[in-house]
Amino acid sequence: MSRAGSGERRSAIEVLGVSKVFGNGDDAVRALDNVDVTIRENEFFTLLGPSGCGKTTLLRLIAGFDFPTEGEIRLYGEDIAPLPPFKRPVNTVFQNYALFPHMTVAQNIGFGLEMLGKPRPEIAQRVTEMLKLVRMEELRNRRTSQISGGQQQRVALARALAPRPKVLLLDEPLSALDFKLRKDMQIELKRLQHETGITFIFVTHDQEEALTMSDRIAVMSKGRILQIGSPRDIYDRPAERFVANFIGDTNFLEGTVTAVNGSKARIALAAGGEVEAGISEGVKPQGNVTIVVRPEHAAIVMAPGQDALRGTLENIVYFGTDTHFHVKLASGPHFIIRQQNRHGAREELKVGMPVGVEIGEHAAQVLKD
Amino acid sequence: MPVAASSSLSRAALVAAEADRREIRGRWLLASPALLIILFAAIGPLFIVLLFSFLTPADYGGIVWKPSGHAWFQVLFQKDIFDDTTTFADAHLSILWRSVKLSLLTTIMALAFGFPTAYFIATRPEKMRDIWLFLITIPFWTNLLIRTFAVQEVIRNEGIINTVLIKLGLISSPIQIMFTDVAIMLGMLYVYLPLMVLPLYASMEKLDFRLVEAGYDLYANRFQVLRRVIVPLVKPGIIAGSILVFIPSLGAYVTPRVLGGGKNMMLGNLIELQFGQGRNWPLGAALSITLMAIVMVALMVYVRYAAGSSENRHG
Numbered sequence: 136m137s138r139a140g141s142g143e144r145r146s147a148i149e150v151l152g153v154s155k156v157f158g159n160g161d162d163a164v165r166a167l168d169n170v171d172v173t174i175r176e177n178e179f180f181t182l183l184g185p186s187g188c189g190k191t192t193l194l195r196l197i198a199g200f201d202f203p204t205e206g207e208i209r210l211y212g213e214d215i216a217p218l219p220p221f222k223r224p225v226n227t228v229f230q231n232y233a234l235f236p237h238m239t240v241a242q243n244i245g246f247g248l249e250m251l252g253k254p255r256p257e258i259a260q261r262v263t264e265m266l267k268l269v270r271m272e273e274l275r276n277r278r279t280s281q282i283s284g285g286q287q288q289r290v291a292l293a294r295a296l297a298p299r300p301k302v303l304l305l306d307e308p309l310s311a312l313d314f315k316l317r318k319d320m321q322i323e324l325k326r327l328q329h330e331t332g333i334t335f336i337f338v339t340h341d342q343e344e345a346l347t348m349s350d351r352i353a354v355m356s357k358g359r360i361l362q363i364g365s366p367r368d369i370y371d372r373p374a375e376r377f378v379a380n381f382i383g384d385t386n387f388l389e390g391t392v393t394a395v396n397g398s399k400a401r402i403a404l405a406a407g408g409e410v411e412a413g414i415s416e417g418v419k420p421q422g423n424v425t426i427v428v429r430p431e432h433a434a435i436v437m438a439p440g441q442d443a444l445r446g447t448l449e450n451i452v453y454f455g456t457d458t459h460f461h462v463k464l465a466s467g468p469h470f471i472i473r474q475q476n477r478h479g480a481r482e483e484l485k486v487g488m489p490v491g492v493e494i495g496e497h498a499a500q501v502l503k504d
Numbered sequence: 505m506p507v508a509a510s511s512s513l514s515r516a517a518l519v520a521a522e523a524d525r526r527e528i529r530g531r532w533l534l535a536s537p538a539l540l541i542i543l544f545a546a547i548g549p550l551f552i553v554l555l556f557s558f559l560t561p562a563d564y565g566g567i568v569w570k571p572s573g574h575a576w577f578q579v580l581f582q583k584d585i586f587d588d589t590t591t592f593a594d595a596h597l598s599i600l601w602r603s604v605k606l607s608l609l610t611t612i613m614a615l616a617f618g619f620p621t622a623y624f625i626a627t628r629p630e631k632m633r634d635i636w637l638f639l640i641t642i643p644f645w646t647n648l649l650i651r652t653f654a655v656q657e658v659i660r661n662e663g664i665i666n667t668v669l670i671k672l673g674l675i676s677s678p679i680q681i682m683f684t685d686v687a688i689m690l691g692m693l694y695v696y697l698p699l700m701v702l703p704l705y706a707s708m709e710k711l712d713f714r715l716v717e718a719g720y721d722l723y724a725n726r727f728q729v730l731r732r733v734i735v736p737l738v739k740p741g742i743i744a745g746s747i748l749v750f751i752p753s754l755g756a757y758v759t760p761r762v763l764g765g766g767k768n769m770m771l772g773n774l775i776e777l778q779f780g781q782g783r784n785w786p787l788g789a790a791l792s793i794t795l796m797a798i799v800m801v802a803l804m805v806y807v808r809y810a811a812g813s814s815e816n817r818h819g
Binding site: 198199200219220221222225226227229231233234235236237246247250251294295298 | 712714715717718719720721722723724725728732733736737
């Protein structure tokens with residue numbers, strides 16, 4: 136993973152050795168296990184993982200709804216772990232919005248400022264500003280029960296942004312919206328983050344959402360952070376099997392290391408042929424290893440060269456924008472290749488044909504385990 | 505409308521009207537048992553009480569069928585036996601005032617104790633909540649009279665509180681609690697507290713605690729979250745609980761009788777007195793109607809106020 140640029144921007148949130156244990160004795164559940172992560176100022180940072188991986192727990196620790204069992208949480212260098220939520224300059228957009236049903240849209244948005252003791256004219260002005268930002272001016276005096284899900288989402292965002300938090304926490308805010316609305320809100324969220332310049336910490340289990348919106352992603356599983364990096368890092372250079380599997384489709388191939396040269400290793404594949412594979416930071420490949428190849432980073436050929444994997448074309452699945460070729464390799468495992476459909480492409484590949492699979496340069500990556 | 509074209513239309517309308525009539529008849533039939541009970545068990549007796557209040561008392565209880573407004577006059581005024589001057593009926597007024605005062609105090613105290621209790625139960629894990637609710641309802645298993653005597657056992661001069669305080673050396677002679685307004689209030693608080701806790705709990709159980717978290721997140725401290733988020737959202741429970749405590753407190757009979765002694769009467773005791781030793785049924789009836797009127801006015805004012813203050817919030 137890349138560390139480039141970490142020195143340029145200040146860190147907004149530092150999570151240092153944080154563990155969280157719920158319950159005690161035999162029922163104890165370790166929701167977070169010694170997590171370290173630094174989130175930079177102005178960053179759109181995503182915590183990605185399946186449900187139960189601890190991502191929401193980490194968010195709740197930062198918000199102050201729960202307190203870490205061990206470790207420190209720093210906000211611009213100051214330890215905020217022992218502070219109650221109302222003393223942290225951090226606001227949350229809740230999964231189901233948690234708008235106050237007994238207040239209007241405007242009263243919801245102004246609530247935080249009111250609690251901070253801001254004068255009325257300032258609150259009114261800021262509320263107007265916020266309504267404009269989320270394009271909801273005309274619904275100012277509506278009850279929150281009288282507006283649609285998408286509109287509630289915008290009010291929740293405006294309410295959390297109104298007090299100008301240093302960090303905005305978003306707990307799967309788009310999960311309750313339908314597909315089309317979700318796409319719109321993804322763009323909207325990026326725009327809001329850009330316009331306000333606030334650090335966003337976004338929790339989701341949707342890998343596509345994470346890839347399209349984030350500056351950096353932390354992939355979590357079982358209370359641990361497995362990998363932190365830019366969407367491209369995470370997708371192209373997954374460090375662990377879980378990360379590779381969780382994000383996108385993946386081909387796993389077994390092989391033996393023959394040579395290591397800096398950040399590259401030559402791997403003799405069990406399926407035949409040799410590839411050059413990238414090595415993630417902190418991994419020292421030796422002996423038998425697993426490599427990953429993304430389906431779109433390999434090509435299917437009818438006349439395989441020397442380094443190509445040989446196999447039989449088992450299935451062709453047409454997806455409109457692209458086509459998936461399922462190849463059963465001569466050595467046993469299946470390999471999926473994704474090719475973009477071009478206008479006027481020839482269709483000479485037929486199921487049952489012997490084919491070769493060529494793995495592109497920089498396409499393979501050695502996994503940690 | 506042209507007559508020819510509308511013939512089939514009006515036929516359809518006739519059929520629909522017939523169906524409506526049958527539907528309405530069916531509903532009345534279904535409601536009739538309840539309506540009969542209300543008519544004979546509630547409206548009927550109430551009408552008799554109202555009627556009696558305008559009649560003349562018989563010498564040994566009961567009434568004489570002679571119309572008179574004297575009972576209503578007696579509710580608030582009295583005539584001096586010797587010089588016929590009209591003055592306010594001080595005894596009645598003080599009893600009226602005590603009833604309203606003690607009922608209000610009981611309601612406020614029940615809210616003060618019941619609110620945290622209900623909140624405590626509502627925030628327990630699901631399984632524990634049932635156990636706590638069960639414990640709250642246990643006093644209902646025992647007769648009211650026996651519970652009231654139990655309270656007496658606690659507060660009387662040789663009772664638990666005074667004994668403990670004397671043994672600890674905090675006081676030298678027992679504090680007189682029995683036969684005071686405080687005793688009546690304590691007794692009513694004990695008896696009616698579950699009626700406050702249960703509706704409050706029902707409201708709080710439905711409360712979305714994420715809203716509480718949202719309040720904390722938006723810089724509201726604990727008191728502000730209580731005042732601005734929790735209380736407005738559980739207001740239906742507060743209203744229901746307060747009504748359920750206030751109304752029976754106002755008409756309480758057993759508790760003031762046992763704990764207040766003969767001197768500290770409340771409206772319920774006064775009414776009983778008129779139908780019993782006082783042998784003045786019309787006055788008793790008039791006082792009963794007065795009690796009902798107070799309850800109705802109080803309810804209307806309270807509900808109007810409670811609904812109004814929540815309306816202002818969203819204005």
